[in-house]
Amino acid sequence: MTPVLGVARSILGQPWRWRALAADAREGMTPDDLVTQLLLARGCPREGLDEHRLPSIRGFMPDPSIFRDMDRAADRLADAVQAGEQVAIFGDYDVDGATSAALMIRVLRDLGLKARPYIPDRLLEGYGPSGAALVRLAAEGATLIVTVDCGAQAFEALATARDAQVDVVVVDHHKCAAELPHAHALVNPNRLDEQGGAAHGHLAAVGVCFLLAAALVRTLRARGFFATRAEPRLIELLDMVALGTVADVAQLRGLNRAFVAQGLKVMDRRRNIGLAALIEASRLTRAPTCSDLGFALGPRINAGGRVGRADLGVRLLTTSDPDEARRIAAELDRLNEERRAVEAGVQGAAEELANTRNRVAVVSGHGWHPGVIGIVAGRLKEKLGRPAIVIALDGQGVGKGSGRSITGVDLGAAVLAAREHGLLVAGGGHAMAAGLTIAADRIADFTAFLEDRLGDAVERATADRALLVDAVLATGGVTRDLVEAMEAGGPYGAGWPAPRVAAGPVRVVRADVVGNGHVRAVVAGEDGRSLKVMAFRQADTLLGQALLGAPPHRRLWLAGRAKLDDWSAKPAAELHVEDAAWVT
Template sequence: MKYQSITGKEWILSKYNENLSLEISQKLGIDNFLSKLLSIRKITPENCQSYLSPKIKEFMPNPSVLKDMDLAVDTLIKAIKENKRICILGDYDVDGASSTAIIVNFLKNIYSNFFIYIPDRQVDGYGPSVNSLKNIIEKKGEFLITVDCGTSSFEALEYANQNNIDVLVIDHHQAEIKLPKCKALVNPNQLDDKSNLGYLCAAGVSFLFIVALNRSLRESNFYKDKKINEPDLYDYLDLVALGTICDVVPLIDLNRAFVYQGIQILKKRKNLGIKTLIDVADIKESPNTYHIGFLLGPRINAGGRIGQSDLGANLLTSEDPKKSYEIATTLDSLNKKRKTIEEDILNEAYLLAEKENSNEIILVANKFWHEGLIGIIASRIKERFLKPTIVISSTNNIAKGSCRSIFGFDIGLAILAAKQNGIVIKGGGHKMAAGFSIEENKISDLKSFLISKFKSSKPNFVQNNFIEIDGILSANAVNEKTYEEVSKLGPFGSGNSEPKFIVEDLSMIKINFENDFLLKVLFKNSSGLYLQGICFKNNKEKIIDYLKNFKNHKFH
């Protein structure tokens, strides 16, 4: 039987390896249902345990394999010994806030002469800028650590060098051949880095940095001489998990272990800011990747998008319950405001995107769109149209753009190429997301350039016009036991998606509009068993129309 979704995608049943499934089941005593799912993911009996229960020590490299790591550690220790006033400058997104908090919370154990600076999205722009450097100098900053940014900040780091400020860059974004002037640049995505850790987000790289820093301090008897306890680095894994999930990097190898172990730490609520935000967000269940990615992440991001850029970092580094609550409630309010503004922009953007849908790449622009929300809008359009998407907002003839891509087209490299060709003023990113600044009169040039790049990469691109299904379930099998077995395949996210199942022969009983963002549908099977389905806002209108028109038909 052929299955197809309302959106026109064909549902294709994944073929499981019967021999592999049987081998997993017999050797490891794993339930047949779970062993089939493992075989679909090509998990062998030998690596089954490390997949189902990934431990960091199995995947953890020597941090020194990262280019400049040892130099970065030595440079920071020298600055600490010289009592230099250190500034930690992070990006305003969740990965930036998490990375900042990892560095700051570790430094609290060993040093006190430092401060945080998170650039204002609209005043300073992304990463270190000359304006942000001037503010740092006013605050008596003498040594700068940039996290989740800095790799493409040539002008700002040159200004820092001219003002005798040593700079240490910890980043993960795509690098050009030419690198900015700094004391050390730790980034697995610079061209001559041989670590094979390019899949890490900035929080992951920052964690490896404090591992290397901690090791150096231990070996030099720092803790013994100062008579202080060595910090437990596992306590920072909740922050690593937060950044890893929200930056949507692939949950493979070390990332998977980071998230698996980080969620265990998060459940212990050791970080006061995260604990407070969980309470404010009214999360009653044991938190998982869904709660982090869809409930905590958007709230932390809200400060950088439409409010005060340093709220997220301040929350994640706070040790004051009253301050934590004030920040968490502010972020919660900003997130509600963000949703309202986003909905208005999204309605306009979808209409423009429909007109662009004949192109290989969708580019939409409006000078009135809030700059802090264009990244979300780009994500939504990409999800609906399944094409690389660029959303642009502009002021004073200079436009800011945010890009989201699909597997097979490296948008970060494409934007770097546009910069090298003089089309964009500045920009960069990674495979799936990027940002840039551009003169308004060059937007059409950028569109043509990116379409050309896309066409040249098309041999490596496969149009995702189907949905892979892991199996067919009866309505009776949709139960707690099945849920528990499926959950063993987690944590879920990019690179390790949740299994998808077809539940056959259901009749629709009722549609319930929960709110503007959520639709609930009640189904019943031929045996009288009821099941509830939910649909979030993407493609909601199309689904509602279909359900109404085919109310008396059977559904899968």
């Protein structure tokens, strides 16, 4: 394949290639139809262009009954609503868990049932339901417990709940083993025996919860429950579905794209008091974007769970008191700043320990805060270009680990297999992320297991590594109109990558380091137009050094994302640079 602009090896050591379109996909497409080009390049079938341009819930929503146990779960919840039972919602402590729990609580509240949230403490209780917690909830009156974003591998805990004669409905999306734990119902598109719902394995748990909410409302409608009361407006809950989906790095394909596209519209109306307060605390003054969900709102929701205040996210998303919402949002904003400081220390130590020869980076350290290891694993993955697992060891020789993967390497399945081989105390996840508990003396064996199981997949995923480009422009072509046109092909995220453009040739007029190692520069093109560029966290890399030290006579091609400068009174287009190449 001919490299874009002849760049066979960039400053970061990779070729630039077109985000390929098959020849027949280009037929009948005008050069100006940028959105069509973007959609087709991301795998949209030509016959699906119209529905993908404006992804709607109606266009992508499946019948919830196609999922195994969905009707059984909806029936049990409907019984609880009509009988006024005590229901507890047991959620995970991350954003997907918080939004899933909040969605179920708000739906049940709209149906006249006050459900109790229970979010385990990350440090004291760990991930997922424990038998002790479920029995305690039952002793306190709960006759139905719904676990969200957890429970698919909770064999012992669910067996304990069964012995205590409390019904448990599991709503999850993590990888399942062939054997399933005992539950009244287990709704998970990633069950190995799933058939109709298997095509929706990319859903986050909050998306599965939305489908359960739809099934519940339908069940109650059939029972005549709404003869004297209004039905809940489920569409108003899509802001939380969007947030959980993006924050959990779920693939933005099919139904997930519809969830996020429509959820962003709901979020912009600020009807969820808690989310409105969080947006204000995040200092966002415009309509939230997909990027804001992942980098501004999500980390703040996560912050409580990372530092021992696990219930703050659910409380924020379910409160109807504006003053309480502002207090919680401010607290989460403060905790997020604390998290950043802790994360920086762990990240530095992890980077020093990473073995650059291993195809799966596994690092461990004593005293590392378990609440930040997932973020550090993600940063390590990005820096090394391969899967990374970061393990925090306690004083008893037990490690809590979190991993992040790259496209084409199923880390969740590998962690599940390692557990089945007796290498882990606990573990599970999905393709792009996983969590685990491990004895310190098994880390070396676990590392070798991952090398053997995932090595070939990592080699295949990285062998053809290239920077994929959607368009080549002169400097003056990076405009506000271009950014807005490209946004029409969104929302963008995991599995639906944001467009990347190459611009130039340019010479660097000036460059400096700002913030946390970011390089800011002004470049001038041969068309006489100047352009502001940012290279985030690149000051100490070859890319950052090239921008900072570019001789006046040398020219560069730049590649990255065209964005609007949100900090300007009149937002102008700028380029967020991800790579560069010298013009030869």
